[in-house]
Amino acid sequence: xxxxxxxxxxxxxxxxxxxxxxxxxxxxxxxxxxxxxxxxxxxxxxxxxxxxxxxxxxxxxxxxxxxxxxxxxxxxxxxxxxxxxxxxxxxxxxxxxxxxxxxxxxxxxx
DNA sequence: ATTTGCTCAGCTC
DNA sequence: GAGCTGAGCAAAT
Numbered sequence: 752x753x754x755x756x757x758x759x760x761x762x763x764x765x766x767x768x769x770x771x772x773x774x775x776x777x778x779x780x781x782x783x784x785x786x787x788x789x790x791x792x793x794x795x796x797x798x799x800x801x802x803x804x805x806x807x808x809x810x811x812x813x814x815x816x817x818x819x820x821x822x823x824x825x826x827x828x829x830x831x832x833x834x835x836x837x838x839x840x841x842x843x844x845x846x847x848x849x850x851x852x853x854x855x856x857x858x859x860x861x
Numbered sequence: 862a863t864t865t866g867c868t869c870a871g872c873t874c
Numbered sequence: 875g876a877g878c879t880g881a882g883c884a885a886a887t
Binding site: 788 | 867868869870871872
Binding site: 774775776779785786787788789790791792793794804807809810811814815816817818823 | 879880881882883884
C-alpha cells in the first residue's frame with residue numbers, strides 16, 4: 752500500500768528548517784501534484800498539532816489561508832512564524848525565509 | 862490591482 | 875462510480 756500523498760506531505764513539513772518556510776508549489780512539485788491539493792491536505796489533516804502547516808506560504812510570499820476547524824486563523828499563523836524567527840513583511844514572509852524544498856530535495860541544478 | 866481559468870486529490874452523494 | 879470542493883498558481887485585463 753503506497754503512502755497517501757497526505758502522509759508524504761506531513762513528512763516534508765517536518766523537513767522544513769526552523770525559521771524557514773516553504774511554498775505550496777514546491778511541495779506540490781515534490782508530491783507531483785497541484786498546489787491546491789497540497790493546501791487541501793493540510794486542512795484535511797487529522798492532527799494539526801504534529802503538522803507545522805504554518806510553515807507553508809504562498810508563492811507570492813503571502814501566508815496563505817490557514818483554516819483551523821473551518822475557522823481561519825491567519826493571525827495565529829503569523830504569530831507562529833514570528834516565533835520561528837521568520838521575518839514578516841507585514842502580512843507576508845520575507846523571500847529570504849522561504850526555502851524551496853523542491854530545489855533542495857530534487858536538486859537545484861538539473 | 863482585480864478577475865478568470867485551470868488543476869486534481871480527497872470528500873460526499 | 876460520478877460530482878463537488880477548495881489553505882493556489884498563472885495568465886489576462
